[in-house]
Amino acid sequence: MNEIHPLVANRIFYGETSTSSIQQVNVQVPKTYRILKDAYFQDDVVMEPIDERKEPNFVDILEEAELPLYTGSMLTKMSSTVALYKYKARHSLSDNAFDELLHIVGGFLPSENVLPSF
Numbered sequence: 132m133n134e135i136h137p138l139v140a141n142r143i144f145y146g147e148t149s150t151s152s153i154q155q156v157n158v159q160v161p162k163t164y165r166i167l168k169d170a171y172f173q174d175d176v177v178m179e180p181i182d183e184r185k186e187p188n189f190v191d192i193l194e195e196a197e198l199p200l201y202t203g204s205m206l207t208k209m210s211s212t213v214a215l216y217k218y219k220a221r222h223s224l225s226d227n228a229f230d231e232l233l234h235i236v237g238g239f240l241p242s243e244n245v246l247p248s249f
Contacts, residue, residue, distance in 0.1 A: 201244040208245045 196209035215236070219229045230248075237246050 195245075198245050200246060201241045208247070212247055 196207065198208045200206040200208060200211050215229075215233065218224070219232075224232065233246065233248055237244065237248060240246060
């Protein structure tokens with residue numbers, strides 16, 4: 132029960148020199164670590180990544196959703212988009228097929244329509 136933990140017995144972590152021979156191993160630092168270190172650390176100071184994305188304005192998004200699909204239309208941009216996405220999901224359309232469908236439907240509408248084109 133009076134055994135001393137090996138780290139305490141050597142006292143190398145308390146500023147005293149080690150009496151045992153500890154071999155130093157050269158460890159290869161991965162290239163990705165060096166790239167991240169160069170990008171985010173300067174003189175051991177952490178650099179915060181800069182987020183340049185602008186947060187969308189919620190009011191603008193709501194106003195855009197309520198726009199009529201085209202002048203004089205009873206459908207809104209939101210209602211037509213939701214209806215098309217429901218159709219895509221119900222019929223398991225691929226993204227390519229859905230893009231083509233949007234292109235076809237957009238061709239039937241007046242040129243000033245606000246139907247999203249993905």
